[in-house]
Amino acid sequence: MIKLANYTQGQWQEGTGPGTTLYDPVLGTALASVDAGGLDMAACYDWARTQGGTALRALSYAERAALLKQIGQVLQDNRDKYYDISLQNSGTVQNDTAVDVDGAIYTLSYYAKLGGKLPAHVHLEGESQGLARDNAFASQHIEVPARGVALLINAFNFPSWGLWEKAAPALLSGVPIVVKPASATAWLTHEMVKDVIEANILPAGALSIVCGRPEGLLDALNALDMVSFTGSADTAASLRGHRRIQHDGVRFNAETDSVNSALLGPDDSDAAADLLVREVVRELTIKSGQKCTAIRRIFVPESRYEAIAGAIAAKLKTITVGDPRKPEVRMGSLVSRQQHEAILAGIAQLSHHCEILFNGSTEITIQAEAGSACVAPMLFGAKDPDTNPLVHQVEVFGPVATLMPYRDTEHAFELVRRGMGSLVASVYSEDPQFMAQAAIRLAESHGRVHLVNTEVAKVQTGHGNAMPQSNHGGPGRAGGGEELGGLRALKFYHRTAAIQASPDILNRLIQNAE
Known part of the structure; x- marks a missing residue:
């Protein structure tokens, strides 16, 4: 039986607890185990912020888009292996696996192409608006990459697409990610992450994975981090009630069940x-x-x-x-x-x-x-x-x-x-x-x-x-969140600020964004 190690702080680490076993849902055979016992989540997030985030933000959008293209190619090269894992761990027929695996590769390819057309480092939101007579003082909204870490908590039904539809806009935005897959089907997510890490595509700290249930998963976040969640409405409500989200203002996006x-x-x-x-x-x-x-x-x-x-x-x-x-x-x-x-x-x-x-x-x-x-x-x-x-x-x-x-x-x-x-x-x-x-x-x-x-x-x-x-998400019971939707997906991983200054400074800002 395979032990799915965690990848944090630039190294693979096995948990120290009893772990959870993953099974073939048709044959009932044990396939793998996950365990996050003993992980230092504060150190994991800090490494991602300081190492991965700094390195990603040093690249332009087009350069980060090129990384997504390389990731997509690695996944394409290993596609047959992922199909086999999906059959064993999720019990899916080939057409169903295609929705998950091929859908992930397509999404990465889409954001790779989209990112190649973006300005170098700064998004301008709309045109400047005058704040004084003769436009002597004005306001320009800009969007810059968040300097926190994005925790991606995924559901059991899409271990491939559920990961990369979140990861693609986050990495394109210049935000490091820590992936927390659902335990029942974590094998496919783990294998994909392992292949990408071994391909040495992303800067150190840009991609981490935690399998199982670590202590301090949310406790170790800080106020400028982000959580993107897919799962049940009950779990989403529990996460929303956590102090880091409810009190400290950690940005939270939820996509939950709906009828x-x-x-x-x-x-x-x-x-x-x-x-x-x-x-x-x-x-x-x-x-x-x-x-x-x-x-x-x-x-x-x-x-x-x-x-x-x-x-x-x-x-x-x-x-x-x-x-x-x-x-x-x-x-x-x-x-x-x-x-x-x-x-x-x-x-x-x-x-x-x-x-x-x-x-x-x-x-x-x-x-x-x-x-x-x-x-x-x-x-x-x-x-x-x-x-x-x-x-x-x-x-x-x-x-x-x-x-x-x-x-x-x-x-x-x-x-x-x-x-x-x-x-x-x-x-x-x-x-x-x-x-x-x-x-x-x-x-x-x-x-x-x-x-x-x-x-x-x-x-x-x-x-x-x-x-x-297209937008993926929904109001009310569906979680109130938004994902995908082309460039709209990048807003979650950016911070918006109104820059108020003279026209000369704003013009320089616009020139630097191009």
Whole structure:
């Protein structure tokens, strides 16, 4: 069994505690162990700030972008190895691994290209604004790299993409990172970090990794550091309550679970209905529904409820679930037995409040040995969503979704909003006026609104795919954070200041930024 050592202060260090074991979720075999006992987190952060941060800030944006390109190449060169690790540690089929591994490589490539076009060292935000008569004294906002360390706390479902979608804008900004992967699937994250460190691409201290649960993870941060978190809303609330964040002002970004929606328009389009059905099935099965952006609630006109239920069930019945080593299997397992038990508990909870429209446990034979973490997809129905608050509140983080009817457009928008903040809503219709209306009405409670008709059916990027060009995050329950979105992602790792001075000094500032 492999011991996943921690990399801090320029060296690999094994923990001094008993550690936590990582398992193959299908076969149940022990794969690796993580342990962060005895680590000096204050020394880890200090090394990152003084060594890594200083070296990164000495480079231009274009030079840091070149480092991202090199990292992407290292990951590409080791892609087959990462696919094998993902299969063993996450139980994913190849298509699901591609979303994680290839998605990470694409995101790094995107930020490498984006960074190559930035000014040398300083971002100017807008134009200067006069503060005195004849513009004799003016104000210019600038953004400069933060001089703290960025702690990246990642979730178990995307051990590759979850790391690099945070790391790319942080490193491009000139901020050193300390990576804290979820223990259950830390092997892939660890292997990628190890490969990048051994390639000697980044300055010493720019990249550290801590596996397991170290003492003082947040305690050792200072007021000018940053924490970017992906995970459950409960964990995010616990982190927000920590003194370093609540009192000292450590910058905190959270992307948490949400009950994302798919909405079929009222225009009776069979083509739009087919697109919705296809996307719902895809979102239920990709990574076994273990995506923070997965469709959890499906809203359709009352007149189409039965037909859509039947269409989704018919497609789900064709899905093969089980051991991803078997070529015929299209949907693998959950990442652990712990998640398996949590999903079954969530299914039981929804069963008490909803009708079962498709029961994968009876309709699909799981092609894996007993004791695996595989769960077949489930589709529930709630014919009266107005009096069933649970379906708008409970997210079962697996292959589970609930279908609900709406009376009219206003009712549909009101039901979608009951999620109280989500990462994404997708809308399927052939009515452009309805689509435009949906975009405006849903934008207030969603980080992304994904509009699909037959015109874009073959090129649309998918309800659940968080593209680096677009905002990823959401208000309210979704955590209130923002990630990606092109250059928007860099703002979290920069500090904004208003420079008030004479036009001559401001002009010199502008010249130095170019």
